[in-house]
Structures are given as structure tokens and as C-alpha cells.
Amino acid sequence: MSDLAFEEALSRRTSRGRIRAFDAAVLVVLMLAIWQAVGSWTKGVAVSPPLQTLVYLFDLLRTWMFWDHAAATLGAFLLAFVLSALLGLALGLIFGVRRFAGEVAEPILAGFYTIPKVTLYPVVLLIFGLGMSAKVAFGVMHGLAPMTLFTLGAVRNLPPVLIRTARVLRLSPGRTMLWVLVPACLPDIVNGLRISFSLSLLGVLIGEMFSSQRGLGFLLVSGMAQHNVPLSTAVVTLIVLIAIIANTLMLRLGKRAAHRSN
Incomplete structure (x- = not known):
């Protein structure tokens, strides 16, 4: 050049x-x-103004109470996200390779994806009880389906010659998935991770709002119950900022993966 x-x-x-x-x-x-x-x-009755919210948020970040709730949310979210990513990736690869299983599983997963997960709240509580396990279950319920569907669709759209070449080379199913399918589907996998990240976080927060006494979701509900508008607005602002930053970084990662694959 x-x-x-x-x-x-x-x-x-x-x-x-x-x-x-x-x-x-x-x-x-x-x-x-x-x-x-x-x-x-609204005169600060429903939402506190930006400057007041930021001042309250900076004061909140200096308290031990906030970091205790943030640590609870972070632990549950990381576990839920890792489970959603790994299980969704494995299921997507399996259903993508096995055409008949994928054709059966895809409408079921799409239907489950559209169901408001709050309706399953009593079932989750009966199975997992209150606390950490229920929050993780809510997160996995939200993040598993999109990760599986993105991976399944990516494998299904691959050129058949890749799988045929792996069979000619006599690669085992595990090596075929790790060495052939995952690199070829990387851009779609990253996009699935991006959606799964946001929905897993949403699921954990919903779980904290209904079935926990620790976490940012519980802190948000407490602010609403006590009519502490600056607290609830500050927590929502922090969650939105975290989601925007994480999605922006993962979107750039997806673009780089797509550029390299091309």
C-alpha cells in the first residue's frame, strides 16, 4: 500500500x-x-435528577454496605454467566451437528426464550429455595437459551465441507468442535455471549428482587419500598452503566472476531 x-x-x-x-x-x-x-x-418523587443521583452514587460507593451487596451480585452473576455460556455453547454445537435434534430443540428453546421468566418464580423457589442457588438459576434461565440458539444457528450455516474434512481426518467429536466448529463460529459465539451476558445479569437481579436479602437487586427493591428515590435511581444508573460498558466491549470483540474470520 x-x-x-x-x-x-x-x-x-x-x-x-x-x-x-x-x-x-x-x-x-x-x-x-x-x-x-x-x-x-416529578419533583424527584419518581426519579431523582442526574446531578443529585451522581452525588448520591459517589457517596454510596464509599460505603461498606454497597460493596457487600455488589459482591453478592457479582458472585451470583459470574456463576450464572459461566454456566449459561458453557452449557449454551455445548448444546448449540451438539444440536448444530445433529440436524434432527436441532430441528426439535430449536422451537422449544425459542418458545422458552419468549416466556416471561417471572412466571416460573414459584417453581424456582420450590426447587432451589431462597438465596444464592435461586439467583443463579434465574440467571441461567435467562442466559442459556440465546447462547444455545446463536451457536446452533452458526453451526447450521457453516459450509458442510468443514465437517466432512474433520471426518476425513478422523477427528473425534470433541476435537471437531474445539478445532473446527468453535473457530469457524467465533463471531456468532461472541454475539451470543454478549446477549447472554446482559440477560444473565437481568436474571440474577430479578432473582435478588424476589428471593434474596443481599445484592443490588435487593438494594433496589429496598430503596423502592422505603421510597428512597435517590438510592433506587443510583442503583439503576450503575447497573445501566455496567451493562453499556460490557456490551460495548463485547461488541468490539465480536467485530474483531468477524474481521479475522473473513
Whole structure:
């Protein structure tokens, strides 16, 4: 590539980055303006204004009580996310390779994915009881189906020559999945992880709201019950920020995986 072509490519990339940064800044300002308008209109009864929320959040981050609840949520979420990712990846690979099993399992998983998981709350409590296990179960229930469906669809869309080549080389099923299917399906797997991350976190928070006395979900419900609007707004703000940052990082990872696969 010549120096002129390189400079043009660099210039286009820089201009695209500036446009994206400008769009992001406009979106943030617009959301803060709407947030301020709603807080002022409700006089802080439903939602506290942005400045008040940020001040309360910084004070909350310096308390031991918050970090105790955050540690409980983090432990349950990590376990739920790892289980959702590993089980979903394994099931997606198996159902993708075994066509008939995939055709049977796909509508069942899609139907389960659309069911509001809160309706299964009594069943989860009867099986797992209160505490950590119920929160993890809620997280896995939310994150397992999308991970499985993304992986299944990716394997199904692969060129058949890959699997035939693995059979010719006499690779075992485990090596075929790890050495052939996973690298070929990596962009879709990363997208499945991104969706599973968000839904697993949502499931854990719902579990804490219904079946726990520790965690950010419980802290949110406590703020609502005590009509502590700054507390509930600060917890929601923190959860949204964590979800946005994590999704942005995983989205970039997915784009890099897609670029390398191409």
C-alpha cells in the first residue's frame, strides 16, 4: 500500500471515529436532558435528577454496605454467566451437528426464550429455595437459551465441507468442535455471549428482587419500598452503566472476531 493510500485510509478511519464520538456525545446529552426534565417534572418523587443521583452514587460507593451487596451480585452473576455460556455453547454445537435434534430443540428453546421468566418464580423457589442457588438459576434461565440458539444457528450455516474434512481426518467429536466448529463460529459465539451476558445479569437481579436479602437487586427493591428515590435511581444508573460498558466491549470483540474470520 502506498503512502497516499495509507493516509487516505487513516483519514477515513479518523473521520468515522469523530462522527461516532459526536453521535455518542449527542445521545448522552439528549438522555441527560430527558432525565433532568423527568426529574424536575416529578419533583424527584419518581426519579431523582442526574446531578443529585451522581452525588448520591459517589457517596454510596464509599460505603461498606454497597460493596457487600455488589459482591453478592457479582458472585451470583459470574456463576450464572459461566454456566449459561458453557452449557449454551455445548448444546448449540451438539444440536448444530445433529440436524434432527436441532430441528426439535430449536422451537422449544425459542418458545422458552419468549416466556416471561417471572412466571416460573414459584417453581424456582420450590426447587432451589431462597438465596444464592435461586439467583443463579434465574440467571441461567435467562442466559442459556440465546447462547444455545446463536451457536446452533452458526453451526447450521457453516459450509458442510468443514465437517466432512474433520471426518476425513478422523477427528473425534470433541476435537471437531474445539478445532473446527468453535473457530469457524467465533463471531456468532461472541454475539451470543454478549446477549447472554446482559440477560444473565437481568436474571440474577430479578432473582435478588424476589428471593434474596443481599445484592443490588435487593438494594433496589429496598430503596423502592422505603421510597428512597435517590438510592433506587443510583442503583439503576450503575447497573445501566455496567451493562453499556460490557456490551460495548463485547461488541468490539465480536467485530474483531468477524474481521479475522473473513
